[in-house]
Amino acid sequence: MEDIMVELQDVIKTFKGKTAVDNVSFSIRKGEVVAILGPNGAGKSTTIMMLLGLLEPTKGNVSVFQQQPNNNKVLERIGAMLQEVSVIDALKVKEILHLFRSYYPRPMSFEELVSFTGFEEGDLKKRAEKLSIGQKRRLAFALALAGDPDLLFFDEPTVGMDVSSRNLFWKTIDELRARGKTIIFTTHYLQEADDVAERIILFHKGAVVEDGTPAEIKGRLTKKFVSFQGNGINREAVFALKKLPMVSHIIAKGDRFILETDDTDAVLRIIFEKKLPVSGIELEQGRLEDAFEQLTEKKEVI
Numbered sequence: 688m689e690d691i692m693v694e695l696q697d698v699i700k701t702f703k704g705k706t707a708v709d710n711v712s713f714s715i716r717k718g719e720v721v722a723i724l725g726p727n728g729a730g731k732s733t734t735i736m737m738l739l740g741l742l743e744p745t746k747g748n749v750s751v752f753q754q755q756p757n758n759n760k761v762l763e764r765i766g767a768m769l770q771e772v773s774v775i776d777a778l779k780v781k782e783i784l785h786l787f788r789s790y791y792p793r794p795m796s797f798e799e800l801v802s803f804t805g806f807e808e809g810d811l812k813k814r815a816e817k818l819s820i821g822q823k824r825r826l827a828f829a830l831a832l833a834g835d836p837d838l839l840f841f842d843e844p845t846v847g848m849d850v851s852s853r854n855l856f857w858k859t860i861d862e863l864r865a866r867g868k869t870i871i872f873t874t875h876y877l878q879e880a881d882d883v884a885e886r887i888i889l890f891h892k893g894a895v896v897e898d899g900t901p902a903e904i905k906g907r908l909t910k911k912f913v914s915f916q917g918n919g920i921n922r923e924a925v926f927a928l929k930k931l932p933m934v935s936h937i938i939a940k941g942d943r944f945i946l947e948t949d950d951t952d953a954v955l956r957i958i959f960e961k962k963l964p965v966s967g968i969e970l971e972q973g974r975l976e977d978a979f980e981q982l983t984e985k986k987e988v989i
């Protein structure tokens with residue numbers, strides 16, 4: 688289809704016999720803002736490196752704009768900001784921006800790039816080596832935009848940013864989205880994915896374990912929870928709760944018990960009817976964190 692920007696079909700990537708990406712297929716359409724999530728080592732960076740043409744898949748097919756990713760015509764239309772930010776220290780910011788613009792056939796205007804970085808006139812005259820870490824990241828962001836790309840990749844873009852820089856970053860992303868750009872990012876801050884992404888692709892052990900809107904993922908995966916402090920509660924009472932038909936299991940976390948259930952009202956009724964000696968009752972439902980944990984983390988299940 689015309690508007691498919693990125694496509695992976697049955698992609699496998701192994702490193703010396705170890706599988707990093709295990710039979711992954713998905714496609715991303717023009718204008719989507721997609722978060723790629725997953726614990727460390729899940730295969731996110733390897734997947735992005737294949738999309739950028741920096742790694743070859745061991746098996747399967749990766750295409751960007753329906754072409755091989757490592758082709759110049761494709762690379763001209765992609766911007767990326769990866770975790771390692773390195774810029775040419777000896778040049779002034781202004782010179783670096785001009786240099787990067789010169790690499791592309793239809794660059795973004797210099798003024799526009801500067802406005803996206805939020806740099807002041809004085810910053811433009813600084814040598815890159817004199818920039819703070821935060822300013823280097825802003826410069827790297829501008830360099831990702833230099834070619835006025837159709838497709839943007841950001842790997843953990845907000846790591847190390849303070850709250851106001853983070854807000855500014857997402858505001859800018861919103862502007863880019865409004866211009867019809869396709870944006871793919873990874874993050875360990877699930878709240879960001881929930882707030883910003885229209886779609887989440889969740890990786891675990893090299894495979895895609897979920898793919899949908901944040902609301903769909905929360906709705907599909909997140910059970911509801913009743914949790915309480917149970918200092919005075921005895922083991923028999925816990926086992927009795929565990930046997931209830933609406934309770935799927937009970938987790939002990941520190942001094943709290945967390946009951947997973949599809950009917951929080953019924954659980955509360957039972958706690959009160961049986962006058963169980965619990966305190967600090969909390970109800971939780973629909974958090975992306977829970978969906979993420981259910982799919983990717985092990986907890987002590989009793």
Ligand SMILES: Nc1ncnc2c1ncn2[C@@H]1O[C@H](COP(=O)(O)OP(=O)(O)OP(=O)(O)O)[C@@H](O)[C@H]1O
Nearest residue numbers: 702706707708725726727728729730731732733734
């Ligand atoms: N160049 C490489 N050589 C050998 N193994 C690698 C290489 N790159 C990645 N791996 C392994 O592949 C697996 C997936 O790694 P990858 O970096 O893609 O995960 P990730 O989801 O991006 O993790 P993180 O959130 O830590 O960046 C890991 O087990 C990693 O050790």
